[in-house]
Amino acid sequence: MNYPVWELSMGAGILMAWVSILHVFVSHFAVGGGLWLVVTEMRARRTGDDRLLDFVKSHSRFFMLLTLVFGAISGVGIWTTIGLISPHGTSALIHGYVWGWAMEWVFFFLEIGAALVYYYGWKRLDARTHLAMGWIYFIAAFMSLVIINGIVTFMLTPGGWLENHEFWTGFFNPTYWPSAVIRTFMGLAIAGMFTLMTAAGLPRDAFRTRVIRWNAAWAFGGLVVVALAAKWYGASVAVWRDEEALLGAIPILPVVAGYFKWGIIVTALLALVPLLLPKVWNRGLVAVLLLCGLLTMGAGEWTREAGRKPFVIQKYMYSTGMLASQEDVVAEQGMAASAKWISPDAMDDPVRLGRDLYRAYCQPCHTRDGYNGLQPYLAHWDEETVSGLLPRLENIRALMPPWYGTDRENAALTSYLMTMKPQTKPDWPADPDAAAQLAFDVSCGLCHTPDGFRSLRDSFGGMTADEIDEFLDEAGDVDEGMPAYTGTEKQRKALIRYLEELGQEPQPAGETAAVPADSEGRQS
Amino acid sequence: MNPQVIIPGPDALPLPAPVFLLQFLLQLTFLLHLLAMNALLGGLLITLFARIKGDGGDDPWTSLPDAVAKVSPSLVAATVTLGVAPLLFLQTLYGQFFFTSSILMGWGWFSVVVVLIFAYYGTYLQSFRGKDLGGGQMPLLGLTVILFLWIGFMFTNNTSLMLHPEKWAAMYFADARGLHLNLTDPQLWPRYLHMVLGAVAVAGLMLLWWGRSRLARGDTSGAFMVRTGGGTFTWFTLVNIVLGLWYYMAQPAHVRKLFMGGQPLATALFGIGFVLGIVLVVLGFLLRRQGEGANPWPVSVLALAEMIVMIMMRDAVRAGSLGAHFRPETFAVQPQVLNLVIFAVLLLAGIGVLVWMVRQLYLAWER
Incomplete structure (x- = not known):
C-alpha cells in the first residue's frame, strides 16, 4: 500500500519459501553443529581418540564451508527478500527492533570470527585455546538464535506488544520459549544429520560404527525434544488453541501442520536406523534423512507463516501493509486513495484502476496461475460472483484482509479480474463426486467447511434437493456476509448434489469433539 | 510537465534512537565496511593483474596472487559482516527510499545474494584448491572478480536510484517486474568507478603495509609488495581525483x-577532499622515491581521513538529492535507552573477544 509491489509471476511466497527454507536448515545446523564440534572435540581429547579428533577436524571444514558461506549469505538473502516482497513488514521489524538486530549483529560477527579462528587454529592453537574458540563460536551462534527467535515469534504472537509497543514485551511473547526450545533442539538434530553424512563416507570398521551411533543420538534425541516442544508450541498459539484455524479457517494450515507432525515422526524413525543398526547406514539413507529433515523444517516454518494469515505482524499489520489501526480511515476513503502506487491514469481509466488495485492489494499474496493463483477460481466464476465476493473478502476462510472498495473501485477490480479469466471453457469433471466437490469448493467452500469452521452439515441435514435449490435462490438474503449464489446450471446441480449428500451423511467419527463452541467463525 | 512523485510515508513506529545517532552509526559502520570491501575487491583486482603479468614460475607477480588468495575468503567474511550494520541503519533511516528503489530493481537486487554465494565459494576454491587448478586458476579468478564487480554495480545502482524519487513512478507504472536499473543516471558510472578504483588505491596501500610487515620479519618478498602497493596507491589516487571531479x-x-558555496559543510568537505587527494598523490610519489624504508604512517592516516571526508560528502550528496523529500525532523523518535546500552556493552565486549581471538591465532602463528 505504502510501497510498490514487485510483480513476481511465480508468487512472492514461493521465492520466500525457497530462500528461507534452505537458509533455516543450514542456520540451525550452524548452531547445533557448533555444539557438536566442541563437545565431540572435548570427548576426543579426553579419551585420547585421535581418529575421532581427525574426524571432527575434517568435518569442521565442511561445516565452515556450508555455514559461513551458504548459511550466512542466505541469511542476508532472507533479509533482502523480505525487503523486496514485504517492505512495510521489514520496515516495521527494523523500527521496532533495530537494537535487537544490532545486538544480533554483534553475535553474528563474533560467530564468524570464531568460526574462522577455530578452523584456521586446528594446527596452531593449543587444545585448551582451540576449545575455547569452539565454545565462543557456539555461544555466539546460539545467542543469535535466541535473538532472532524473539523477533520471528513476535510476528505470529505479538501478545502484549499490541497494547504497549514495548520491545521486550513483544520479544518474550507467548510462543518465545517453546519456539526457542524447538529451534535449539532442531539445531542439534540437524547437526546429527549432517555429521551422519560425513560419517557415512568413513571406512567400514568399529570406529565408523561408534561415530555413527554418536551422531545418530544427536539426531534422534534432538527430534524427540522437538516433538515434545511442538506440542507446547501449539498450545501457546491462542488462535490454534481455539482450534478455529486448525478446523479449516486457513485451509493450508492443517495441511502443513500435518506435514510437520508426520515429518518429525518419519525423520525420527529414520534417525533410529543408524542408532540401532549403524552397520546398514550408507550415503543413500543419509540423503533420505537430510531430505526428510529439510522438508520437515520447511513445513514447520510454513505452518508458522500460514498461521499468521492474513497478517505480517498478527493483529497489527496485514500482508498488504495496511495497519489494523488504519482500517477506519481506509474504510472511509476507499482503497485507491489509501494506496500510494496508483497511476494518475487510473483516475479516468477503470481498466488501469483495476490493474493498479490488483497490483497493490492482491499481488502481495496471489498470482495469476501459480502459487495462490486466481485463475483456477476465476475459470468457474462470472462477473456477478466476483463482485459479490469482493466486499466480503474478510469472510473468506483463507483469511484475507478486509476490502473497503468504493463502488467504482469494486467495479474496476471486478472487470480487471475478469480479464484474467481463462478464455477457454474450463474442464468440468465427468465424475459426479469430483464435480460436486469442485462446485462446493468454488462457492460455499470459500467460506465454509462441512464440519469445522462455519460448518454446514447440520444446516443441510434432511433437506431435499428441491429445498436446497430453493435455498440457493435466496442465499444472498441470508445475511450480510453471504453473497447471492451465481453458479451456472451445471455447477448448481453439482452443488445441490454435494449439499444433499452432506446433509444425509453423519459427521465422520472423531471430528465431533473438535468443533468449537462458537463455530460461527471469525466475523469479528 | 513535472513528473509524478510518489514516496512511501515513513514507518508508523517511532525510531528507537535519535536520528543523529543512527546517522553516526551508519557512517561509522560504513567506513569499516568500506575498508574491508576495499581490501577484498581492490585486492582481487590487483591479484588479477598480477596473475596476468606473472609467468607462473617463482617471479613475484606469481607469488603475490597466491598470498592474496589465502586471505580472500576471510576478507569476504569481513566485508559481508561489516556490511550488514550499515545496511541495517540505512534501512532504518532511509527505508522509504531504499526499499522502493530495491523493488524497482527487484531481480538485480536479489541477484546480489545469489552472486555473492558463488563469488564467495570462488574465493574458497582458490584458497583451498588454487594450486590444483592449474590453468583453470585464471578463469576462476576472472569470474570471481566479475561476480564481485557485479555486486558492487548493483549496490551503486540501488544507492543512486534511491536518490531519485522523481523517476520511480514512471518506472513502476511502465513495468513492475523489478527489471529496472539506474543506467540513465549520469552519476552512475563515475560513482561506480570511483568506488571500484578507490578500492584498488586503498588496497594498494594495504599491500604496502603487508610488504613492510614481511620485510620486518626478514622476508625479502615484502620489498616487491611495498613497491607495487605504493605505486598502485599513488596512480590510482591520481585517477580517482579525475573520477571524483567527473x-x-x-x-x-x-x-x-551545495558544494560550491551553497552549503558551508559540503563546500568545506569538497575543498578538503580535493586538497587531500593532491597531497596523497604527492606523498605517494615521495614515498616511492624514498624506497622500502619510507614511513607510510602519514600517508595512511591522511588516506583514512580522505575516506572519512568522502563518506561525509557522499552523505551530503544524499541529503542534497533527496532535499525536502527526506525530513528526519518529522520522524517520531522514542529512544530505547536500555536496549541501546545493552547493544553498546555487547559491542565493546564483542570487539574485545574478537581481538583476543585473533591475537591468540596470531601469537600461535608467530610461534
Missing part, C-alpha cells in the same frame, strides 16, 4: 551548488 560534474545543478 562524479561531481554528473550531479544535478542544485546538488553541485
